[in-house]
Amino acid sequence: MENVKIAIWGFGAMGSGMARMLATKKGVEVVGVCDMHPDRVGKNMYDVLEIEQAGRPDAIIRDKIEDVVYEGSCDLCLIATDSFTKKAFPKIKYVLEQKINVISTAEEMAYPQAQEPELAKEIDRIALENGVSVLGTGINPGLIMDLLVVCLTGCMTNVESLEAKRVNSLSPFGPAVMEEQGVGMPLDEFNKRVEEGTMAGHVGFAESVGMIADAMGWKVDKFEQQMKAIVTDVDRKSPYGFAAAGDVAGVNMTGQGYVDGEVKIDMIHPQQIEPEQVGVNTGDYITIKGTPEVNMSITPEVEGGLGTIAMCVNMIPLVINADAGLKTMIDLPVPRAIMGDFR
Amino acid sequence: MENVKIAIWGFGAMGSGMARMLATKKGVEVVGVCDMHPDRVGKNMYDVLEIEQAGRPDAIIRDKIEDVVYEGSCDLCLIATDSFTKKAFPKIKYVLEQKINVISTAEEMAYPQAQEPELAKEIDRIALENGVSVLGTGINPGLIMDLLVVCLTGCMTNVESLEAKRVNSLSPFGPAVMEEQGVGMPLDEFNKRVEEGTMAGHVGFAESVGMIADAMGWKVDKFEQQMKAIVTDVDRKSPYGFAAAGDVAGVNMTGQGYVDGEVKIDMIHPQQIEPEQVGVNTGDYITIKGTPEVNMSITPEVEGGLGTIAMCVNMIPLVINADAGLKTMIDLPVPRAIMGDFR
Numbered sequence: 171m172e173n174v175k176i177a178i179w180g181f182g183a184m185g186s187g188m189a190r191m192l193a194t195k196k197g198v199e200v201v202g203v204c205d206m207h208p209d210r211v212g213k214n215m216y217d218v219l220e221i222e223q224a225g226r227p228d229a230i231i232r233d234k235i236e237d238v239v240y241e242g243s244c245d246l247c248l249i250a251t252d253s254f255t256k257k258a259f260p261k262i263k264y265v266l267e268q269k270i271n272v273i274s275t276a277e278e279m280a281y282p283q284a285q286e287p288e289l290a291k292e293i294d295r296i297a298l299e300n301g302v303s304v305l306g307t308g309i310n311p312g313l314i315m316d317l318l319v320v321c322l323t324g325c326m327t328n329v330e331s332l333e334a335k336r337v338n339s340l341s342p343f344g345p346a347v348m349e350e351q352g353v354g355m356p357l358d359e360f361n362k363r364v365e366e367g368t369m370a371g372h373v374g375f376a377e378s379v380g381m382i383a384d385a386m387g388w389k390v391d392k393f394e395q396q397m398k399a400i401v402t403d404v405d406r407k408s409p410y411g412f413a414a415a416g417d418v419a420g421v422n423m424t425g426q427g428y429v430d431g432e433v434k435i436d437m438i439h440p441q442q443i444e445p446e447q448v449g450v451n452t453g454d455y456i457t458i459k460g461t462p463e464v465n466m467s468i469t470p471e472v473e474g475g476l477g478t479i480a481m482c483v484n485m486i487p488l489v490i491n492a493d494a495g496l497k498t499m500i501d502l503p504v505p506r507a508i509m510g511d512f513r
Numbered sequence: 514m515e516n517v518k519i520a521i522w523g524f525g526a527m528g529s530g531m532a533r534m535l536a537t538k539k540g541v542e543v544v545g546v547c548d549m550h551p552d553r554v555g556k557n558m559y560d561v562l563e564i565e566q567a568g569r570p571d572a573i574i575r576d577k578i579e580d581v582v583y584e585g586s587c588d589l590c591l592i593a594t595d596s597f598t599k600k601a602f603p604k605i606k607y608v609l610e611q612k613i614n615v616i617s618t619a620e621e622m623a624y625p626q627a628q629e630p631e632l633a634k635e636i637d638r639i640a641l642e643n644g645v646s647v648l649g650t651g652i653n654p655g656l657i658m659d660l661l662v663v664c665l666t667g668c669m670t671n672v673e674s675l676e677a678k679r680v681n682s683l684s685p686f687g688p689a690v691m692e693e694q695g696v697g698m699p700l701d702e703f704n705k706r707v708e709e710g711t712m713a714g715h716v717g718f719a720e721s722v723g724m725i726a727d728a729m730g731w732k733v734d735k736f737e738q739q740m741k742a743i744v745t746d747v748d749r750k751s752p753y754g755f756a757a758a759g760d761v762a763g764v765n766m767t768g769q770g771y772v773d774g775e776v777k778i779d780m781i782h783p784q785q786i787e788p789e790q791v792g793v794n795t796g797d798y799i800t801i802k803g804t805p806e807v808n809m810s811i812t813p814e815v816e817g818g819l820g821t822i823a824m825c826v827n828m829i830p831l832v833i834n835a836d837a838g839l840k841t842m843i844d845l846p847v848p849r850a851i852m853g854d855f856r
């Protein structure tokens with residue numbers, strides 16, 4: 171039986187991590203990589219990763235997707251380039267039209283129905299037309315503040331309301347994330363950017379809320395979210411970040427899904443560098459009110475980078491075997507670490 | 514659109530609880546009940562439950578299944594009569610042959626491939642032949658020590674080993690459970706019954722281990738389990754149980770799945786009355802070693818009775834919509850509390 175063949179589009183932190191993970195697995199191989207970064211183009215993926223090729227075929231990084239993904243070139247393409255459905259859409263469309271399955275890391279693709287219902291319909295149509303399937307996943311959205319919540323409600327006869335809280339450290343992340351999350355900014359600059367709408371913060375609350383509500387049959391009649399600076403009162407320093415006392419050490423995002431006029435889905439997601447320094451315990455917490463009540467915690471929080479890499483790679487066989495169309499995590503069997511053969 | 518039609522076979526603690534839950538839901542109705550207990554036979558389910566019928570059709574409890582379940586009578590039958598696949602088999606076979614889907618509470622049916630591979634094949638064949646599907650589920654096996662473990666491995670690039678621990682109180686349970694778990698027995702009687710093989714303890718470790726291993730692609734080359742009395746050093750009293758100091762207050766079950774000669778799946782499940790009295794904190798704990806590590810806890814533990822009732826009822830639409838055949842929890846989308854319409 172032939173190996174499962176994978177292409178990777180976007181060889182940044184996530185894409186390269188997936189390649190690294192796939193190199194440890196059986197029955198699967200990376201057959202092509204597309205990235206536009208000039209430092210990588212033309213190089214063999216194994217050299218860039220500095221890992222053993224161990225008899226696997228070369229995977230030269232190309233800057234033109236047409237040289238990597240075309241009909242018959244692979245079984246599935248992992249796309250790790252974007253956060254927003256609108257930006258990911260032309261890439262997803264191109265791959266689906268080659269009759270190749272897609273897994274996307276774009277946060278909004280975890281439940282594109284929430285903010286891009288028209289594009290979601292269009293993606294579903296293209297996937298169906300080409301007999302392949304497409305899934306957006308990652309650690310969050312994708313698991314911690316949505317699928318895991320849904321799964322835990324499964325043992326409840328009645329749910330009144332729920333809260334998902336992810337308290338994590340930004341310290342392991344690089345300069346891009348420091349910039350995105352405002353680490354080190356003076357507070358007034360942060361607030362100005364929030365007002366201008368140029369602070370990204372966490373992308374995904376609308377998607378997580380939409381997925382939970384869809385799974386349970388709740389109708390969200392209003393969704394709101396807020397972004398607030400976490401100002402530090404001591405100097406904090408992480409490998410790629412520094413926040414002086416009085417400046418911004420991270421972002422606290424909160425969001426609410428209203429059902430029948432009440433907040434039934436409450437999302438809380440403070441992210442900052444060096445939380446331990448100020449006595450903040452990181453973790454993932456799910457509290458569901460109803461019958462019976464469920465109070466879950468994962469401490470420390472599941473590491474976001476590795477978690478996203480694993481979710482995407484572990485979902486490969488489930489997406490390849492799914493019926494054609496646009497899928498979300500609530501449509502497919504549960505994710506699982508694949509420790510055996512991918513075939 | 515017509516309501517989803519449900520029959521219930523076995524109107525004990527679980528079956529009657531499912532009826533009670535279904536009476537609070539939309540788009541679904543109980544159309545028939547079978548139980549052999551003379552106190553219930555001939556009575557309308559709503560009178561037995563002492564709840565409002567609210568315009569729903571009568572559901573008279575019958576002692577002959579042929580009067581309740583026959584082709585066209587309903588969409589799915591909940592079977593809550595047995596723990597073992599061998600005993601549940603003729604009942605499951607009968608219902609499937611009426612071209613009706615099945616959800617079973619039998620612990621061994623959560624993954625019948627583990628201890629009854631021949632019967633599992635036969636059940637799959639009958640379900641396929643009749644174009645319907647069958648699932649075994651419940652709180653444990655079904656969720657806490659298996660599906661939830663599997664789901665959490667999904668965010669890991671590599672799993673070295675895992676431990677699932679459920680520490681629960683037996684205090685809410687009735688006389689049957691007190692008897693089954695040896696509550697109040699002198700230690701030597703307990704040990705004698707363990708030796709004779711007449712102590713049931715927890716049924717499901719082989720199934721949970723089998724399900725986890727199957728999901729992840731691990732091959733279990735050895736499975737073992739142990740049953741030990743939890744002897745109390747103080748008198749303990751629960752509504753239906755009493756254990757004098759020196760006697761048995763519950764059972765500690767442990768189990769191990771070996772993969773490549775090592776224990777990779779470790780199961781720990783102490784159950785006792787009034788654990789708080791001796792400072793035992795109840796909860797569900799999952800610890801997965803690997804990358805990244807996951808340490809989950811749910812405190813207190815998810816209540817077993819309500820949890821099982823909810824799991825069975827919430828899986829109804831997923832089983833009705835599944836492809837034909839024998840399914841386990843790892844084959845279907847995640848369970849979810851259904852707060853909207855069942856149709």
Ligand SMILES: NC(=O)c1ccc[n+]([C@@H]2O[C@H](COP(=O)([O-])OP(=O)(O)OC[C@H]3O[C@@H](n4cnc5c(N)ncnc54)[C@H](O)[C@@H]3O)[C@@H](O)[C@H]2O)c1
Pocket residue numbers: 179180181182183184185204205206207233250251252253254275276277280307308309310311312346474475478
């Ligand atoms: N759902 C989740 O939980 C989750 C978790 C992590 C990351 N993400 C998202 O996934 C995306 C990727 O994350 P990352 O950390 O790897 O980012 P990154 O910036 O490290 O990598 C992106 C890579 O894509 C390449 N790229 C971008 N556009 C391209 C194009 N048109 N053609 C070829 N290459 C292109 C870039 O050169 C870069 O190497 C981000 O948008 C991130 O927000 C989601």
Ligand SMILES: NC(=O)c1ccc[n+]([C@@H]2O[C@H](COP(=O)([O-])OP(=O)(O)OC[C@H]3O[C@@H](n4cnc5c(N)ncnc54)[C@H](O)[C@@H]3O)[C@@H](O)[C@H]2O)c1
Pocket residue numbers: 522523524525526527528547548549550576593594595596597618619620623650651652653654655689817818821
């Ligand atoms: N997987 C799990 O997590 C889980 C959880 C709870 C219970 N269970 C199992 O589910 C089963 C049911 O549990 P329960 O607490 O409701 O037990 P119970 O003893 O309260 O009820 C069983 C009912 O089935 C009826 N019955 C038995 N055989 C019958 C037959 N042939 N025809 C008609 N009626 C029949 C009995 O009269 C009784 O009312 C048990 O075997 C239990 O171990 C599994």
